[in-house]
Amino acid sequence: MGKQRAYGADATLKAVRETQYGGATIGPVRRLDFKTADLSASIPLGDDPLLGRGRNAQAPYRGLVTDEGQLEIPFDLQGTGWWMTALFGDPETTPQAATGLLSFAQIPVPGDTFTLNGVTWGFVAGVAAGNETEIGATLADTLTTLAADLNAATDPAIAAATYAVEDDTALGITHATPGPEGNAFTLAASTAVRSAPTLTGGGYRHVWRSGADTLPxxxxxxxxxKLTSPVFFRHPGAVLEELSFQMGQEGPANATVSVVAQGEETENSTLEANPTAFELRRFSQGRGRISRAGTPLAGVTAGSLTFSNGIERVRSIREDGRIDGADPTLATCEGSLTVRFDGETLVAEAASGDPVALVYGFSMAPGYALSFTLPQVHLPKPKYAITGPAGVEASFEWRAAADAAGVMLEVALLNDVETHGGT
Known part of the structure; x- marks a missing residue:
């Protein structure tokens, strides 16, 4: 038996890509996570009174259809890729191999061991045999021999990676197979410092750039x-106009997207009863970062970013009152930074007008990450105020522009989804 009243806890959001605007669709149907939604069509009423019909109001006329709204969504490891494809178009995707380091502070001594992917390897003073490496005259010599021994090993667990010396003090480890499976390769050592308990960063790197001529x-x-009489509101011709999010100090990371659709249709059955769903793993504000030229900015207390595709609603004379299309025009990106004022952070750039490179990003284990890279950000000279004995803050309302390569905003997502093309 169904419910008499609708509840947000029971609501669903599903999506499928169209082959042409407002037309046929091509799978798969996706179930998407969301926090709030006010996407809905409206038809306003207008007045055009005729004279000589008395003082009482006459019947209004119906205006044009406007189907727009916002959805609040989580930044999560898999589903975010769907939204980025909707916002920018299909990404460039490159498989990434998992990597790691074993860093040595001194030359190993006989009997020292470490474990790679469950296999123990040791150091000896004399001739090495089996899973052993002979200690050399220097740490660099020892690591060179170690890398050669490991690369020549026939044990499948060891041969699953390749090995190289880095900076004469560390053993670099790269999984032989690009993709997320390398993240399960374990590291353990008593004589060295491991970069992490496992190799990290294995997966698929998806890159989107603003400014595409067409959008899906x-x-x-x-x-x-779950209503007694289920209701499903369908919105064909849905195009993402805007994405905005706030950077904070704690809590999950969320974003708001603005949607422009062609119209609304009401159905009593769903697009797909068993849609494809993403596994939910959310990014956290606690692992967020804002960097300048590759270095984390100190003293940042808040930040925001808003990107817009500048969608033009294409209207023509048609009997259903709907739009003919939603075309991208000028893409823009702007945001803000609030920092503890120290007389140095971003002050020189703001005063001189020189642009800076900024990155807003989030990360999670095992090395997965979401980043928004802005190669050319212009800062105004900020106004700051002292309001009491507590710390003084300065706020920068910035705007991004395209660099010499034509890139204004680049979004990169490293995750375990092989493709986000076609969503």
Whole structure:
């Protein structure tokens, strides 16, 4: 027996890509996570009174269809890739091999051991045999021999990676197979410092860039499947106009997307009863970062970023009152930074007008990450105020512009999804 009233806890959001704007769709149907939604069509009423019909109001006329709204979504490891494809178009995807380090502070002594992928390896003073490496005259010599021994090993657990000396003090380890499976390769050592308990960073790196000439469109469905009489609101011709998010100090990372759709249709059955779903693993504000030229900015207390595709609603004369298309125009990106004022952080750039490179990003184990890179950000000279004995803050309202290579905003997501093309 269904419910008499609709509840947000029961609501669903599903999407499928269109082959052409407002037209046929091509799978798969995706179930998407969301926090809030106000995407809905509206038709306003207008007045055009005729004279000589008395003082009482006459019947209004119906205006044009406007189907727009916002969705609040989580930044999560897999689902975020779907939203980035909707916002920018299909990404460039490159498999990444998992990597790690064993760093040595001194030359190993006989009997020292470490473990790679469950296999123990040791150091000896004399001729090495089996899973052993002969200690050399220097640490660099020892690591060179160690890398050669490991690369020549026939044990499948060891041969699953390649080995090289880095900076004469560390053993660099790279999994032989690009992709997420390398993240399961374990590291353990009593004589060295490991970079992490396992190799990290194995997966698929997806890169989106702003400024594409065309954007994909989707059929979105917001449904209430548990009502006694289920209701599903479908929105064909849905295009993402804007993405915005705040950077904070704690809590999960969320974003808001603005959607422009062609119109709304009401159905009593869903697009797909068993849609494909992403595994939910959310990025956290506690592992967020804002960097300048590759170095984390100190004293940042808050930040925001807003990107817009500048969607133009294409209207023509048609009997259903809907738009004909939603075309991207000028793409823009702006945001803010609030820092503890120290007389140095960003002050020189703001005063001189020189642009800076900024990165807003989040990370999670095992080396997965989401980043928004802005190669050319212009800062105004900020106004700051002293309001009491506590710390003084300065706020910068910045704007991004395209660099010499034509890049204004680049979004990169390293995750365990092989492709986000076609969503």
């Amino acid at each position: 469109s989707f059929l979105l469905e917001i449904g209430h499947p």
